[in-house]
Amino acid sequence: MSAEEHKKPVFRELQADDNDPEITEISSLCFNCGKDGMTKLLLTKIPFYKEIILMSFECDHCGCKNNEVQSGEKIQEKGVLIRVTVTSPIDLNRQVIKSDYASVKIPEIEFEVPPQSKRGEITNIEGILSRCIAGLEQDQPVRKALDPEAAEKIEAFIQVLINTKKCEKSFTLIIDDPSGNSFVENLNAPHVDPALTITYFERNKEQNHLVGIYEEELKEIKEEEEEETDAVTGDNATPDTLADEVLHFGTNCPSCNAPCETNMKLTSIPFFKEVIIMATNCEACGHRTNEVKSGSGINEKGVKITLRITDPIDLSRDVLKSETCSLSIPELDFEVGAGTLGGKFTTLEGLLVAMKDQLTGQNPLMCGDSVTSTLKERMQEFNGKLDSIISGKTFGCRVVLDDPAGNSYLQNVYAPEADPEMEIVYYERTFEHNEELGLNDMKLEDYEENE
Structure with a gap:
């Protein structure tokens, strides 16, 4: 990879006048005839939303074709739990961004849409309820023929969802997203919205597995980082020596995902404590970030x-x-x-x-x-x-x-x-x-x- 290619963003905005859209071609097996076909990959981003991977497969031997879109968005450091109290039809128009990993719950009617039951989407609260109603109604004719009793119960619950969508009574919509990539519109923005509560949480083992993070891999990454740190600072490094050094390690840009470098330094704040400062500068897209971590854990108060x-x-x-x-x-x-x-x-x-x-x-x-x-x-x-x-x-x-x-x-x-x-x-x-x-x-x- 040349230096110029190294500096290009991995996910670029899709533009009609882009003469070099960075399409990757990979020879892959055709599941229809068993011969080799060609898969084309395009990594792009939807403005103000997220990164996506466009995949197109075509087999010249049997003519089989397939197109697919997959999410390329990064997993946030913490998950997010969003609670919305819906009291009027205005609340039903709140815009919602729901990721692939988010579950949707309405406790008042004991209703839940599990994660990955459908792809991530941009919609509103009314749209979420409408899709749930349409999904339950879709197979009702078959249920009525095979299991009339179950179909009758589902029909009754569909009516509950319809009444909920009419907002006859207030209800709570909960979006639980371990990936941290879901959003709900604040109707009072930029002021505080009393009906909207957002809580960030640490993922547990099961939630890490859901978003594709495994403890074994995290352990290996941590060991590699420790080895890199030892190589830079030496095995006998102390906080005093670290305070005078800037550590460097490779990472990916949080904006375009291109390879870049993060600088880390331990420093002491007068009349306070030691902190770790990390700064990232991406040469591909110009994005800059700085982040600080406490070097002394959680205080008693x-x-x-x-x-x-x-x-x-x-x-x-x-x-x-x-x-x-x-x-x-x-x-x-x-x-x-x-x-x-x-x-x-x-x-x-x-x-x-x-x-x-x-x-x-x-x-x-x-x-x-x-x-x-x-x-x-x-x-x-x-x-x-x-x-x-x-x-x-x-x-x-x-x-x-x-x-x-x-x-x-x-x-x-x-x-x-x-x-x-x-x-x-x-x-x-x-x-x-x-x-x-x-x-x-x-x-x-x-x-x-x-x-």
Whole structure:
């Protein structure tokens, strides 16, 4: 592979004027006649949605042809659980992106659509119910002939789904997606939607297997990474020596999936703790990311940091936002849940800019032609207010960092004295906090007994 080919994105946007669409041809067995045919692969991406793999097979010997589309999207670090309370016909129009691995549940009527029962789709809540009704009605004539009793029960349940679609009573729609690639529209965007709850979770063994991740492979990858680290730092490397070195390891771009390099460095934040900073720069598409991980685990208590912006210099404060930390601006009625921005080590201005980019530029339900004029107006108004804060023209608003793991930090410019504009509160985690952090299933005392 040449240097120029190495720099090309793996998944490129499909364009009519693209003279080099990167089609890969592979000789493959024809299941119809047993001779060799030709499979053509095209890796492309749907704007504001996901990467896909187009496959076309043709056999010159028997004329057999087959076309198929498969998902090429990456699996997110965490799964996502989305709960929507549907109370009116307006809620039925919420846009939904459902991945191949997502299950859909309606607890009130004991209804569930298992994962991979059909391919991922872009639809709305009404569309999900309509497809479920159509799917059950499709085989009813056969059921009535073979098993009238079962057909009668299914007919009764179809009527329940029809009544549910009419929104005669409120109900809860739950999308459980271990891949983390499902979305539901926020009707109040960019403000908090009280009817929409999004929770990110660590996958268990069964969920990892569902999305194609196996512990044996993860173990091998971890061992390889440890060997690479030992080769760079030496077997006798200590935290002191690591603090002076930048480690490099190969990875894939999170935007175009092209091979690139990630730099990693251990650093110490004054008056706080050691953290690991990772930065990736893709030469193929120009995408840049930076991420921060805590180097000291989960603290005994959570922390809530509130800063009132009173001066433009406040925007230059250093901020460490861990991946378990949520961010909110009460004066704008705005909140970003934990896991949305990932871990960030930047300035307050940089964090607000990243939040804006994530909200307006990377959200698949707030970009493109599908966005309504009402949402566009709301987003323009919100972006105007946020830009005023970022540019230092608006003062008095509060920025709140809430981290149940206690691994987030906001610079105190008066350190070691107290900061009059900043309030730090340490609190005991709730059961729900510990559940999200995976602590409820951990044995923290006398664990030697199980060995």
